Amino acid sequence: MRRRVVVALLIGSAVGGVARLAAEQPVEIRISAKKFEYHPNKVTAKLGQPLVLVLTSEDRIHGFKMPDFGLRTDIVPGQETRVSLTPDKAGSFSFHCDVFCGDGHEDMEGVLVVEA
Amino acid sequence: MHHADRRDFLKLAGLAGVTFTAGLFPERQAAAQAGSDFHFVQFSDTHWGYSGPANPDAEHTLEKAVATVNGLSKQPDFIVFTGDLTHTTDDAKERRARMKRFREIVSALSVKNIRFMPGEHDASLDKGEAFKEFFGATHYTFDHKGVHFIVLDNVSDPGAKLGDEQLTWLAADLKQRKTDDRIVVLTHRPLFDLKPDWDWTTADGAKAIELLMPYQNVVVLYGHIHQENHHMTGHIAHHAAKSLIFPLPAPGSQPKRTPLPYDAAMPGLGTRDVAVAEKVSLVELPVTKG
Numbered sequence: 001m002r003r004r005v006v007v008a009l010l011i012g013s014a015v016g017g018v019a020r021l022a023a024e025q026p027v028e029i030r031i032s033a034k035k036f037e038y039h040p041n042k043v044t045a046k047l048g049q050p051l052v053l054v055l056t057s058e059d060r061i062h063g064f065k066m067p068d069f070g071l072r073t074d075i076v077p078g079q080e081t082r083v084s085l086t087p088d089k090a091g092s093f094s095f096h097c098d099v100f101c102g103d104g105h106e107d108m109e110g111v112l113v114v115e116a
Numbered sequence: 117m118h119h120a121d122r123r124d125f126l127k128l129a130g131l132a133g134v135t136f137t138a139g140l141f142p143e144r145q146a147a148a149q150a151g152s153d154f155h156f157v158q159f160s161d162t163h164w165g166y167s168g169p170a171n172p173d174a175e176h177t178l179e180k181a182v183a184t185v186n187g188l189s190k191q192p193d194f195i196v197f198t199g200d201l202t203h204t205t206d207d208a209k210e211r212r213a214r215m216k217r218f219r220e221i222v223s224a225l226s227v228k229n230i231r232f233m234p235g236e237h238d239a240s241l242d243k244g245e246a247f248k249e250f251f252g253a254t255h256y257t258f259d260h261k262g263v264h265f266i267v268l269d270n271v272s273d274p275g276a277k278l279g280d281e282q283l284t285w286l287a288a289d290l291k292q293r294k295t296d297d298r299i300v301v302l303t304h305r306p307l308f309d310l311k312p313d314w315d316w317t318t319a320d321g322a323k324a325i326e327l328l329m330p331y332q333n334v335v336v337l338y339g340h341i342h343q344e345n346h347h348m349t350g351h352i353a354h355h356a357a358k359s360l361i362f363p364l365p366a367p368g369s370q371p372k373r374t375p376l377p378y379d380a381a382m383p384g385l386g387t388r389d390v391a392v393a394e395k396v397s398l399v400e401l402p403v404t405k406g
Contacts, residue, residue, distance in 0.1 A: 061274075065313075065315075067313045068313070074275070096314075096315060098276060098315055100204075100236045100241065100274040101241075102205075102206050102241060103203065103205065106373060107372075109372075
């Protein structure tokens with residue numbers, strides 16, 4: 001009986017460790033930008049799952065601003081811009097270009113859907 | 117902060133507009149010096165060069181507004197244009213062609229004392245280079261009958277920043293003012309976070325507001341959002357003007373900031389008369405009289 005409990009604890013500990021590891025490994029989401037769109041313009045994530053947004057630009061400097069999570073960065077052509085985020089609330093959260101890029105700039109936006 | 121009360125609006129008999137009657141200089145006593153009263157007109161967001169379904173009359177709307185203002189029985193002391201004089205284009209040559217044509221159209225204004233400032237459509241793609249060629253500096257001050265006007269540029273930086281250099285310049289200018297001086301700030305974007313996810317903000321606008329806060333009689337007039345909006349940050353009133361190209365939706369009233377459907381009566385377009393006395397009042401002027 002005692003032996004079974006020890007094994008169960010070990011298994012339980014191992015499962016918990018895997019779960020913690022999974023929770024701590026950020027999921028990469030790649031988003032590319034060009035006039036006047038993001039691709040993809042809709043991305044999905046799980047509540048509490050650490051994310052790294054890997055942002056690139058195909059043409060010129062764009063912006064990436066997600067006010068609901070207090071995020072903003074420039075996206076500079078020729079380099080990857082990495083933004084870390086752990087969503088702590090579920091819902092749909094818009095992001096947009098906040099570096100004026102021409103006629104169509106106002107339409108350059110996307111959404112992060114965080115599922116509970 | 118609070119939104120200005122709609123009850124402060126009164127219909128003015130005989131005027132094709134609505135006046136905003138709240139005292140815009142809250143600490144100013146009703147002791148304006150004789151002869152210091154004046155009024156000026158604000159144009160905003162004319163977007164010359166725009167072509168699209170949001171305004172099939174785009175080639176004529178600005179001319180109609182010029183005619184309306186020329187028809188005012190009491191002509192303004194001066195006229196201000198709070199940005200987006202032209203609609204943006206990637207073509208630098210076309211940008212200059214639009215500015216040239218815009219300047220020709222507004223040269224028909226009877227009042228020749230005109231102050232221009234850029235919007236992001238004019239200045240963000242070339243950091244204000246073409247605008248400066250046609251209209252001069254993008255930030256500056258001027259004084260008129262005891263009122264100090266400060267023009268701020270929050271568009272030449274494509275990231276919607278005033279920038280540290282301009283903020284330092286603003287601080288130096290304000291140091292020369294007394295705390296009860298009457299100050300009118302003219303700019304394109306809202307200095308406060310009106311709707312950040314629609315880009316209706318200035319990245320470092322809070323720093324400008326902080327610099328202005330010690331001054332008791334400050335009013336901010338701006339454009340960018342293509343509609344009237346009245347907002348207070350502490351004692352500082354911020355008033356957005358209508359555009360002359362197409363109206364945009366009220367902040368957050370629809371999922372996207374797409375233009376409102378075209379209405380041939382152009383109810384959402386117009387200019388604004390700003391009367392300055394012991395109080396300042398705003399009268400909205402439709403594109404065409406009647």
